[in-house]
Amino acid sequence: VPYISPLLVPTATGRASSDGHRGRVAVVGLGPAGPQWLTPEAQAELASADDLVGYETYLARVPRRRGQRRHSSENQVEAERARHALELAAGGSRVAVVSSGDPGIFAMASAVLEALGEGNGQYAGLEVRVVPGLSAMQAAAARVGAPLGHDFCVVSLSDHLKPWEIVERRLRAACEADMVLTLYNPASSTRREQLARAIEVVSEQRAPSTPLVVARAVGSEAESVTVTTLEQLESDVVDMRTLLIIGSSTTRIVPGEPRLVYTPRRYPG
Amino acid sequence: VPYISPLLVPTATGRASSDGHRGRVAVVGLGPAGPQWLTPEAQAELASADDLVGYETYLARVPRRRGQRRHSSENQVEAERARHALELAAGGSRVAVVSSGDPGIFAMASAVLEALGEGNGQYAGLEVRVVPGLSAMQAAAARVGAPLGHDFCVVSLSDHLKPWEIVERRLRAACEADMVLTLYNPASSTRREQLARAIEVVSEQRAPSTPLVVARAVGSEAESVTVTTLEQLESDVVDMRTLLIIGSSTTRIVPGEPRLVYTPRRYPG
Numbered sequence: 001v002p003y004i005s006p007l008l009v010p011t012a013t014g015r016a017s018s019d020g021h022r023g024r025v026a027v028v029g030l031g032p033a034g035p036q037w038l039t040p041e042a043q044a045e046l047a048s049a050d051d052l053v054g055y056e057t058y059l060a061r062v063p064r065r066r067g068q069r070r071h072s073s074e075n076q077v078e079a080e081r082a083r084h085a086l087e088l089a090a091g092g093s094r095v096a097v098v099s100s101g102d103p104g105i106f107a108m109a110s111a112v113l114e115a116l117g118e119g120n121g122q123y124a125g126l127e128v129r130v131v132p133g134l135s136a137m138q139a140a141a142a143r144v145g146a147p148l149g150h151d152f153c154v155v156s157l158s159d160h161l162k163p164w165e166i167v168e169r170r171l172r173a174a175c176e177a178d179m180v181l182t183l184y185n186p187a188s189s190t191r192r193e194q195l196a197r198a199i200e201v202v203s204e205q206r207a208p209s210t211p212l213v214v215a216r217a218v219g220s221e222a223e224s225v226t227v228t229t230l231e232q233l234e235s236d237v238v239d240m241r242t243l244l245i246i247g248s249s250t251t252r253i254v255p256g257e258p259r260l261v262y263t264p265r266r267y268p269g
Numbered sequence: 270v271p272y273i274s275p276l277l278v279p280t281a282t283g284r285a286s287s288d289g290h291r292g293r294v295a296v297v298g299l300g301p302a303g304p305q306w307l308t309p310e311a312q313a314e315l316a317s318a319d320d321l322v323g324y325e326t327y328l329a330r331v332p333r334r335r336g337q338r339r340h341s342s343e344n345q346v347e348a349e350r351a352r353h354a355l356e357l358a359a360g361g362s363r364v365a366v367v368s369s370g371d372p373g374i375f376a377m378a379s380a381v382l383e384a385l386g387e388g389n390g391q392y393a394g395l396e397v398r399v400v401p402g403l404s405a406m407q408a409a410a411a412r413v414g415a416p417l418g419h420d421f422c423v424v425s426l427s428d429h430l431k432p433w434e435i436v437e438r439r440l441r442a443a444c445e446a447d448m449v450l451t452l453y454n455p456a457s458s459t460r461r462e463q464l465a466r467a468i469e470v471v472s473e474q475r476a477p478s479t480p481l482v483v484a485r486a487v488g489s490e491a492e493s494v495t496v497t498t499l500e501q502l503e504s505d506v507v508d509m510r511t512l513l514i515i516g517s518s519t520t521r522i523v524p525g526e527p528r529l530v531y532t533p534r535r536y537p538g
Contacts, residue, residue, distance in 0.1 A: 031308070035309065036308060036309050036310035036313075037308050037309075037310060037401070038308070038309065039300070039305060039306045039307070039308055039403070040304065040305050040306075040307065041305035041306060078534070102407055103411075103415070104407060104410045104411055104415045104416075104417050104418060105407070105417050105418070106418070106419075106534075107418075109411075109414065109415035109418060109531070110415040110418030110419070110531050110532060110533060110534050111534065112415075113414045113415050113418075113523060113529060113531035114531065114533055114534070116523055116529070117521060117523045117531070121524075121525075124525060128414075128529070129411075130410070130411040130412075130414065130415060131411065132306070132403055132407040132408055132410070132411040133403075133407075134308070134371075134401055134402075134403060135407070138371055138373060138374070138401040138402075138404070139401055141373045141399070141401070142372075142373055142378075142398075142399040142400065142401040143399075145378065145382045145397075145399065146372070146373045146378035146379040146381075146382050146399065147373075148373050148374055148423075149373060149374070149375070149376075149378060149379030149382075150375075150379070150425075150431075151422070151423060151424045151425060151439055152422070152423050153420070153421070153422045153423075153443075153448065154417075154420060154421050154422075154423070155420045155448075156419075156420060161534050161535040161536065162419075162535065162536030162538070163536065163538040165538065166446075166447070166536055166538060169445075169446045169447075170420055170446040170448060172446070173442040173443065173445055173446035173448070174422075174442065174446075176438075176442055177435075177438045177439040177441070177442035177443075178435070178438075179422065179424075179439060179442070252386060254382060254385055254386045255390075256390075256393060256394075260382060260385070260397070262378070262379050262382035262383065262386070263379060264379060264383055265347070265375075265379050265380065265383070265430050266430040266431065267430065267431030267432065267435055269431065269432040269434065269435060
């Protein structure tokens, strides 16, 4: 139930809370696992929120503060969570929707904006902002060098919300134009077919020796980042917490240990 | 980070400095302008460096610290700067190469890795790490909502280091596969032709009403972020500090002020 101070009059742009501030929603990116990537902006936003809304695993990363309410939910109920956050804010609360990585990249920011758009003006005037965070691909890339140093594509392999045909079309397009390819959501415990098919599609156009980065749970205790090649990928290790970066024709591995990989700034021709 | 006591002799993997630590290079991302996006990891790395190396404009963003040496250089001498950093580290120094945004995305990390690779083993064993930062596209996207909420491509329009043909091929590929398109380095004071041509190429496949974000100097006092459309882009305002995000067929503008824009998580079909 949204808390509304009896002393303050509701306004058209959201009711004011007991602290006198207007309701608002901030979609806050925590960055990949670990506190080392949490920006000062995100930290301040989390500290000043009345209500935290998010997937329970991500909420668990935010230190508890007295008087701050928590609304945790299961994964994959993004639309519900987004509406809930908007409702709380419409009631005058200062709400932080907590997202891992960058909320703007395959995460909660789109879900909140969709709910806002579908609200048909019922949230008009409500302040909604996005607080960016480091995305998993950046942490993964940093661990091995600079595979994203030149033009690249970012594609989610999940066909939960889009037809598989569009995924394949995007993989082919990236290959035809020789762009580095970052794959989010390459697999889950039940969704294994897509990764095999994606590797097949990419292998039609890219050499077997193409560098491939397998990054799992970067920043967490379970972190594992490996530099391998397209033909040597062991797809069994790829799970929900993994992302892949597939090099372009110019991506190089620097000999030595640990293996570093980069895509040069220069493109031949 | 391996800490080596001052009692230890220099090793083949870099000499020990007066403080006793082994030489190393960290390529550090400051994020876009302003301190609100500087991560704790980047902050710690800058604080502990013996030498700071970077483009003068970016170095100016790092607070001065007694005893820390600064090596500033002009823009566009990335390769020289990278070699200089490796030399300092080979001499036992702890070096931070300072980069705006994410050093891994069109920035200094590739330049340092290239110099490392071209060193033919002369820097073998030297510790090189990349400290990621928020990239300008993330700050730009956050200001207007979530235009990067679905699959997207990131392309630099500069043909300084690659042939223009490859740029066009990538623009066409992104359009054919209906991916959101982020354009870095769309123009400079002397390089104006490329942007006009890019808009022409994209307009062959995308509707005139496609949402377009023009983001300039996000986070700085000169910040200006506008949501417009492909046909209404005023390309005169686009300069070296600007980046563009061109929507896909599914990208939507939320009615109201300020104009918010998002790409839904769902793709029809």
